[in-house]
Amino acid sequence: xxxxxxxxxxxxxxxxxxxxxxxxxxxISANIxxxxxxxxxxxxxxxxxxxxxxxxxxxxxxxxxxxxxxxxKALTNHEKILVYGDYDVDGTTSISQFVLYLRAAGADVNxxxxxxxxxxxxxxxxxxxxxxxxxxxxxxxxxCGISEVCAIDKINTLGLEVILIDHHQCxxxxxxxxxxxxxxxxDCLSKNKNLCASGLSFKFxxxxxxxxxxxxxxxxxxxxxxxxxxxxxxxxxxxxRIITYNGLKLINNTKLIGLKKLIxxxxxxxxxxxxxxxxxxxxxxxxxxxRMSSAKKAVELLLSEDEEVAxxxxxxxxxxxILRKETEQCIFNEAIKKIEDNFLYxxxxxxxxxxxWHEGVLGIVASRITEKYGKPTIVISVKGEIxxxxxxxxxxxxxxxxxxTVDYLLDKxxxxxxxxxxxxxxxxxxxxYNELNKYIDRIVNKDSVQKVICVDxxxxxxxxNYTLYEEIRxxxxxxxxxxxxxxxxxxxxxxxxxxxxxxxxxxxxTIVDDNLSIKAIGFDKITILxxxxxxxPSIIVSINENEFRGNKELQLILHDIEDFIYEKxxxxxxxxxxxxxxINKTKSKIIKTNIFDFANKISRLYxxxxxxxxxxxxxxxxxxxxxxxxxxxxxxxK
Numbered sequence: 001x002x003x004x005x006x007x008x009x010x011x012x013x014x015x016x017x018x019x020x021x022x023x024x025x026x027x028i029s030a031n032i033x034x035x036x037x038x039x040x041x042x043x044x045x046x047x048x049x050x051x052x053x054x055x056x057x058x059x060x061x062x063x064x065x066x067x068x069x070x071x072x073k074a075l076t077n078h079e080k081i082l083v084y085g086d087y088d089v090d091g092t093t094s095i096s097q098f099v100l101y102l103r104a105a106g107a108d109v110n111x112x113x114x115x116x117x118x119x120x121x122x123x124x125x126x127x128x129x130x131x132x133x134x135x136x137x138x139x140x141x142x143x144c145g146i147s148e149v150c151a152i153d154k155i156n157t158l159g160l161e162v163i164l165i166d167h168h169q170c171x172x173x174x175x176x177x178x179x180x181x182x183x184x185x186x187d188c189l190s191k192n193k194n195l196c197a198s199g200l201s202f203k204f205x206x207x208x209x210x211x212x213x214x215x216x217x218x219x220x221x222x223x224x225x226x227x228x229x230x231x232x233x234x235x236x237x238x239x240x241r242i243i244t245y246n247g248l249k250l251i252n253n254t255k256l257i258g259l260k261k262l263i264x265x266x267x268x269x270x271x272x273x274x275x276x277x278x279x280x281x282x283x284x285x286x287x288x289x290x291r292m293s294s295a296k297k298a299v300e301l302l303l304s305e306d307e308e309v310a311x312x313x314x315x316x317x318x319x320x321x322i323l324r325k326e327t328e329q330c331i332f333n334e335a336i337k338k339i340e341d342n343f344l345y346x347x348x349x350x351x352x353x354x355x356x357w358h359e360g361v362l363g364i365v366a367s368r369i370t371e372k373y374g375k376p377t378i379v380i381s382v383k384g385e386i387x388x389x390x391x392x393x394x395x396x397x398x399x400x401x402x403x404x405t406v407d408y409l410l411d412k413x414x415x416x417x418x419x420x421x422x423x424x425x426x427x428x429x430x431x432x433y434n435e436l437n438k439y440i441d442r443i444v445n446k447d448s449v450q451k452v453i454c455v456d457x458x459x460x461x462x463x464x465n466y467t468l469y470e471e472i473r474x475x476x477x478x479x480x481x482x483x484x485x486x487x488x489x490x491x492x493x494x495x496x497x498x499x500x501x502x503x504x505x506x507x508x509x510t511i512v513d514d515n516l517s518i519k520a521i522g523f524d525k526i527t528i529l530x531x532x533x534x535x536x537p538s539i540i541v542s543i544n545e546n547e548f549r550g551n552k553e554l555q556l557i558l559h560d561i562e563d564f565i566y567e568k569x570x571x572x573x574x575x576x577x578x579x580x581x582x583i584n585k586t587k588s589k590i591i592k593t594n595i596f597d598f599a600n601k602i603s604r605l606y607x608x609x610x611x612x613x614x615x616x617x618x619x620x621x622x623x624x625x626x627x628x629x630x631x632x633x634x635x636x637x638k
Contacts, residue, residue, distance in 0.1 A: 006488060006540065006562040007454045009035055019044065029471040031457040032485045036237075046238075048474060050245040056238070058207035061200075062188040067163040067179035068208040070138065075107055075212075079137035083111040086121065086143040086197070087290030089231035089283045089298075093224040094142035094165070094201040096302040101205045101221060104214050110136075113295040116360055120388060121421050122414065123151040132158055141165065143197035146182050147414045149175045165204060167196050167234075169400050169416050192239040194481070198228025199243055222247045223256055224302065230275050231283035233418075235481025244477045248274060258301035261314040262286070275477035288320040291360030292327070328361040332368055335379060345373045348440035349397075351433040353380035353387060363390035363419070370394065374451060376402075376440075382426050386411075391420040396444060406435050453540055453560055455488045461513035464489075469543055469554055486559060488538040497533075497612060499526060499596060499632050507532070511539070511556070519546075522558030529595075530629040531561040533616040535569060538562060569617040578606050579618045583625065583636060591636040598634060 011034045019030035022041055038044045046054045058064050074081055081102060085095040095111045102109040114124045122144050128151060131139075139155060139162045141148075146166040152175035155162055161178040170184050181200055183190040195203065202225035206218055226247020229240050236244055252273050254260050259282075263269050266281050273282075289298040297313055297320075304310040335352045344350050350369060357365075362379045369377040370392045376399060380389040393399035398417045407413065409432045413422035424432060478484040489511060497509040500521070507529060508521045520541065522528070532539075541556040582602055583591065599612045619627045619636070626637040 003563045004451045004453060004560050006538070007452050008456075008458060008488060009454075015039055023048070025471055026468060028457045028459060028463060028468055028487075032472065032475065035454070035456050036482060047241070050242045052242060052246070055203075055242055056190060056192050058203050060188075060190045061181055061183060061203065062185055062190075063179035064181050064204055064207060067165075067181055067204065068211065070161065070163060070178055071102075071107075071140075071208060072211055074138045075105055077137075078108065080135060081107055081109045081138045081140065082134065082136040083109065083140045083142060084123065084127070084144070085111070085113060085141065087113050087116050087295035087298075088143070089286045090197045090228040091143035092286060092290070092295055092298040092302065093198040093228035093231075095299050097198065097201045097205055097221045097224045098140060098142065099299070099303060100224075101208070101214070101217060104217055105212055111299060113290070113299060115294060116290050120359075120412075120423065122412070123148045123155075128154055131155065131160070136160065138163070141177075142201055143167070145175060145177070146170055146180070146184075147175075149173050151175075152177050165197060165200050167194075167200060168414055194235045194237075195239055196229055196232040196234045198225045198232070199234070199240060201225065201228075202243060203239070219250050220255055223250045223254060223259065226251060227259075227278060227282065227286070230278040230477070230479060231286070233279075233480050236275070236477055236479035237481045241477075241482065244275065244479070248278075248477060251278075256302060257307055258304040258310045258313065261307070261310040262301065262317065265311075265314040265318045275479050279479070284324070285314075285317045285321045288317055288324045292320040292324050292358075324361060327358050328364050331357050331361060331379075332365050335365060335369060336372075339369070339373070345375060347433075348375070348437045348444065349402075349433075350375050350377040351380065351429070351436070352377070353382050353389075353429060355382050357381035359388050362388070363392065363421075366390045366392040378422075378436075380424065380429065382429075385426045387424045387426055387429060389422050389424065391415065391422065393418050393420075397440060402436060402439060405439050406432055409435065451560075453486065453562070455540060456485045457487055458490055458538070459487045460491055461489065461511060461516045461518060464518055464543060464554060464556070466554065469545065472543065484542050487541055487543070488562075489541055489556070490538045492539075494532065494535075494613070499529075504632060507558070518554060518556055520556035520558055525558050526631050528561055529632060530616060531563075533613040533629075534564075534566050534620060535613070535617070536561045537564055566620055568621055571614060571618055571621070575608065575610050575614050576618050576621075578602060578608060578610065579615055580622070583638060586638075589638055591634070591638075593634050594632055595629060595634040596632065 015034055016027055016030045019025055019033055020027060033044055038047050083095050083098045085091040099109055099111050114127060119126050139160050142165045144166060145164040146168050152162055163179045164175060164177040165181045167182060170182060174180055183193045183195060202221050205221055225243050229243050234240055262282060262285060266285060268277055268281055286298045289295050301310060301313040334354055338352050339345055339350060344352060350373060359381050362381055366377045366379040376393040376397050378389050378391040380387040391399050399420050400415045400417060403413050403420055409428045411423040413420060415421055472485050492511040492513045495510045495512055500506045500508045505526045506521060506523050507525050510517050510519050539561055540559045544555055544557050545552055546555040595612050599610055599615055603610050619625055628635045
């Protein structure tokens with residue numbers, strides 16, 4: 001497990017005072033804003049009031065106006081338009097925006113979503129082979145195309161013009177499309193380089209609507225753009241923040257019948273929908289269509305105007321999502337076994353492959369492995385002589401640039417800093433793995449590989465109140481680039497520590513400072529139980545509101561604990577004698593026990609309250625006893 005290091009920035013009193021006096025916020029909230037680079041009144045105004053008056057001028061985006069005028073020409077000439085897009089949430093919401101808008105404009109428009117399994121990402125050969133028979137006049141690609149130089153050239157030979165809207169990294173050669181809208185182009189003047197395809201589609205169509213002036217449609221487009229923006233995990237700052245902040249308000253009273261039915265089926269119709277619900281509940285169900293069946297189902301749902309049809313598709317997506325979870329878990333378990341058996345976690349990057357793994361869940365499995373081991377991960381599904389893979393990375397390694405260094409071993413690849421997809425011959429996998437590890441070994445500073453957690457501020461228990469909570473709620477929606485504020489709580493004691501949950505993999509406790517206390521819970525944090533028991537100087541938390549049977553109260557969500565040097569604790573000598581006596585009386589050289597059961601048993605037996613932290617501190621103080629605490633199970637070797 002990586003060592004955890006805490007990073008807390010400090011700011012000048014002038015900067016903090018400017019914010020507290022101008023905006024009436026606490027110093028803690030001022031620190032949060034400064035940590036996000038918000039150090040001027042103008043920037044903070046835009047952040048706290050993300051209105052469309054701050055939305056970047058679409059004319060700053062290269063070729064955007066050109067693309068809009070090409071669509072105006074298509075409408076005038078009654079041309080047949082086809083929208084081609086990716087099978088994830090970003091792709092399907094982009095397709096849906098274009099189809100919805102162009103239909104309202106009276107266009108002859110259809111859409112095409114490639115099959116993930118048989119066609120894969122991008123403009124597929126299967127599509128190109130039948131394009132000539134489709135009798136279309138204009139092709140619009142969304143969420144793909146920027147790396148498809150040859151495919152666009154082939155489309156051009158058919159006499160078709162292409163409007164390409166994509167947000168992935170650009171290669172050295174830009175496809176020769178009629179219009180290429182991608183803010184990552186070197187000669188694009190836009191400041192919003194991190195818009196995803198659905199955000200770009202919304203900006204494009206909003207500008208197109210300045211020409212066509214179709215009423216009552218932009219809010220619907222905004223809902224779809226909000227879904228895609230949150231699901232694609234782009235930075236929720238600047239234009240992305242404006243899209244999600246305003247889009248979430250609309251989604252809570254959605255006019256999209258399909259989305260409404262999906263919210264009902266997911267069991268969250270009575271909740272206030274926020275970025276969490278989109279990212280972890282709605283998006284996986286939309287994605288399940290492309291992962292396990294056909295992404296056309298997702299587009300059909302989002303475009304549906306019939307309640308019965310929408311409900312039927314929503315239920316189908318619910319079933320597909322359940323299947324997705326089962327398939328994902330099966331592959332994850334198999335991948336973990338290979339990683340553990342072959343010590344793959346010791347490498348700079350984990351590359352794990354399996355025969356006929358379902359391609360629809362490779363990205364999720366890669367993400368989970370990256371989270372588990374703290375290493376960039378590539379998961380490859382091999383079918384015959386070809387492997388298809390998903391890659392996930394961490395901040396210290398640009399996975400797209402890494403793949404560029406071994407592109408001679410790949411058939412195809414694309415992506416961005418933190419995620420990528422690739423196709424590779426089976427025979428190249430071992431060399432690919434070795435060369436990638438060598439590259440990372442050369443360029444990565446070993447110190448950067450440790451887990452550094454950036455915390456917004458040190459706080460005491462007395463600082464945790466509804467004033468602070470309501471202030472930080474103004475900073476929503478949270479996501480990549482605007483993470484939920486994290487705090488390092490100091491000067492406290494821990495009481496009432498318990499293992500909770502069905503599998504006892506969560507921990508709950510209360511932290512106390514003088515007469516003040518607050519409850520805390522750590523989901524899946526049984527792995528850091530030992531750190532908690534050794535009296536850490538600080539704990540890293542976020543603040544949440546918990547509601548139970550109509551009662552609301554603030555609680556802390558435990559995220560992690562910085563590694564620290566243990567300082568020997570003063571323990572009552574009678575407790576030390578009791579614990580040592582129990583250990584010495586045990587005949588076995590190795591004791592294995594649930595630490596909570598062990599503490600309860602000793603306490604009852606000797607009529608003395610001995611807590612789990614007492615036991616761990618006693619063992620830590622004893623030089624002649626070795627112990628390990630793993631997932632709540634205590635192993636003692638005498």
